[in-house]
Amino acid sequence: FEAQEQISHTSTKSYSLNDWQGGYKSLKQEFDYWINDIEGQIPPELNGTLFRNGPGLLDINGQPIHHPFDGDGMISRITFSNGRAHFRNRFVRTAGYLEEQKAGKLLYRGVFGTQKPGGWLANAFDFKLKNIANTNIIYWGNKLLALWEAAEPHRLDPYTLETLGKEYFNGVLSEGEAFSAHPRFDPSCEFDDSKPCLVNFSIKPGLSTTFTVFELDTTGRIIRKHAHSVPGFAFIHDFAITPNYCIFFHNPVTFNPIPFVLGMRGAGECIKFQPNQPTRVIIIPRRILDKGGLRGVQILETQSGFVFHHANAFEQGNEIIIDSICYESLPEVEPESDFRQTDFDALKPGQLWRFHLNLQEQTVRRNLLESRCCEFPTLHPQKIGRSHRYLYIGAAHAPSGNAPLQAFLKIDLESGERQLWSAAPKGFASEPVFVPRPHSQREDDGWVLALVYDASRDRSDVVILDGRNFNQEPIARLHLKHHIPYGLHGNFTPE
Ligand code: 3ON
Numbered sequence: 001f002e003a004q005e006q007i008s009h010t011s012t013k014s015y016s017l018n019d020w021q022g023g024y025k026s027l028k029q030e031f032d033y034w035i036n037d038i039e040g041q042i043p044p045e046l047n048g049t050l051f052r053n054g055p056g057l058l059d060i061n062g063q064p065i066h067h068p069f070d071g072d073g074m075i076s077r078i079t080f081s082n083g084r085a086h087f088r089n090r091f092v093r094t095a096g097y098l099e100e101q102k103a104g105k106l107l108y109r110g111v112f113g114t115q116k117p118g119g120w121l122a123n124a125f126d127f128k129l130k131n132i133a134n135t136n137i138i139y140w141g142n143k144l145l146a147l148w149e150a151a152e153p154h155r156l157d158p159y160t161l162e163t164l165g166k167e168y169f170n171g172v173l174s175e176g177e178a179f180s181a182h183p184r185f186d187p188s189c190e191f192d193d194s195k196p197c198l199v200n201f202s203i204k205p206g207l208s209t210t211f212t213v214f215e216l217d218t219t220g221r222i223i224r225k226h227a228h229s230v231p232g233f234a235f236i237h238d239f240a241i242t243p244n245y246c247i248f249f250h251n252p253v254t255f256n257p258i259p260f261v262l263g264m265r266g267a268g269e270c271i272k273f274q275p276n277q278p279t280r281v282i283i284i285p286r287r288i289l290d291k292g293g294l295r296g297v298q299i300l301e302t303q304s305g306f307v308f309h310h311a312n313a314f315e316q317g318n319e320i321i322i323d324s325i326c327y328e329s330l331p332e333v334e335p336e337s338d339f340r341q342t343d344f345d346a347l348k349p350g351q352l353w354r355f356h357l358n359l360q361e362q363t364v365r366r367n368l369l370e371s372r373c374c375e376f377p378t379l380h381p382q383k384i385g386r387s388h389r390y391l392y393i394g395a396a397h398a399p400s401g402n403a404p405l406q407a408f409l410k411i412d413l414e415s416g417e418r419q420l421w422s423a424a425p426k427g428f429a430s431e432p433v434f435v436p437r438p439h440s441q442r443e444d445d446g447w448v449l450a451l452v453y454d455a456s457r458d459r460s461d462v463v464i465l466d467g468r469n470f471n472q473e474p475i476a477r478l479h480l481k482h483h484i485p486y487g488l489h490g491n492f493t494p495e
């Protein structure tokens with residue numbers, strides 16, 4: 001036992017917890033400037049805007065929040081234009097953000113355990129949700145929308161990032177109705193003369209769960225909406241699409257609302273992973289010929305596991321193939337724990353798996369594609385719903401074990417080749433976004449854009465990596481004047 005302890009003490013890590021923690025501080029200031037501190041050169045053909053969303057505040061006027069997923073949404077906008085780049089960030093002026101900033105204190109409980117001061121008595125029977133608009137940001141149908149999966153989108157001005165109000169898509173969404181933070185962009189929709197469309201969903205949890213699927217045309221109009229009810233409580237953060245199907249992973253979890261009701265835990269802290277129950281894969285046809293009901297919906301079973309994010313799915317013969325980041329288990333968010341003290345070694349890593357869903361035999365077969373700890377997969381936008389050769393993913397520096405993201409990994413599914421660029425020991429990674437080079441043919445011909453927190457300077461960089469030569473030093477590294485707290489998702493809008 002003593003020998004073992006010594007090994008774990010002397011083993012060198014690619015990061016220090018103290019450096020990692022630096023990326024989870026609030027950024028209260030809103031900036032607006034041309035980026036002048038640049039290493040390398042911004043490709044002149046890279047024109048457009050990278051929008052990013054994520055928690056901007058990790059405290060409300062000094063009162064720490066319990067989990068980063070409870071942080072108020074802050075949008076960053078990096079616009080590339082003829083070799084130059086401009087930065088701007090703005091908080092989404094949600095009703096809750098404005099109220100709390102005015103009061104100078106926490107007024108809302110968060111889903112992931114943030115509680116109002118005053119103990120459980122001050123929190124019991126308070127079911128109000130603060131729509132924090134912190135998870136994703138998309139530009140679709142001439143609208144810039146900040147998304148949070150449990151409520152409606154907020155619309156922002158794409159240039160100033162001013163909050164314009166909540167978006168109901170001409171009354172198709174009702175007050176408070178959810179619109180998930182993980183829409184998928186179908187580059188060529190078979191039902192709409194091969195025009196692009198946006199597919200999204202919402203989850204209404206309960207004893208049974210209602211899945212609603214939305215499809216929006218290029219003008220931003222909701223042109224298809226259908227709902228399906230499935231037995232059991234579900235926590236579903238993401239999904240995947242193919243030309244004909246939506247695929248959801250119904251993770252094996254149970255929900256005990258009592259500690260939430262009594263003010264002792266956030267709703268998200270009442271979710272318990274069930275390692276001995278199967279994952280159910282729910283396949284909903286995108287076009288329901290028979291209106292409503294469970295008709296056409298297929299449910300397959302596979303091993304237990306927890307999936308937040310899917311990389312992509314496609315149809316092949318009788319199968320749907322789907323690549324997803326799967327965790328062997330999901331730790332509960334505990335009221336007494338502090339995410340700032342995360343013991344990475346005690347947690348299971350997310351790993352990339354391929355699932356073959358056989359619709360004929362109604363079976364699922366899975367195989368591990370990548371054992372390195374990874375999260376936030378992305379790919380060429382034209383490959384969404386189609387078979388893909390390359391994936392780009394945020395990854396740990398070390399090839400095994402669980403650790404914070406410090407690198408980016410390119411996976412070539414055809415040759416098996418891997419390319420990795422690591423920002424360790426002082427750099428911490430986030431979601432990569434792939435931007436195709438204009439008029440390119442090859443699937444990996446483009447750039448990968450990402451924010452990297454640099455603990456050595458306590459600031460963040462925008463890195464531009466070459467999609468083809470991914471293990472080389474970045475083409476450009478844009479040094480921002482400040483840090484950006486570790487974020488969630490974003491998208492690139494070409495000029
Ligand atoms: O009954 C409950 C009601 C409710 C409103 C059920 C419930 C818990 C599902 C729910 C709300 C869920 C929400 C609001 C979920 C929000 C999730 C979120 C903001 C982010 C998820 C991120 C996932 C991952 C994998 C993040 C990884 C981050 C890193 C690797 C750090 O850099």
Ligand code: FE
Pocket residue numbers: 182237238308309488489
């Ligand atoms: Fe996500």
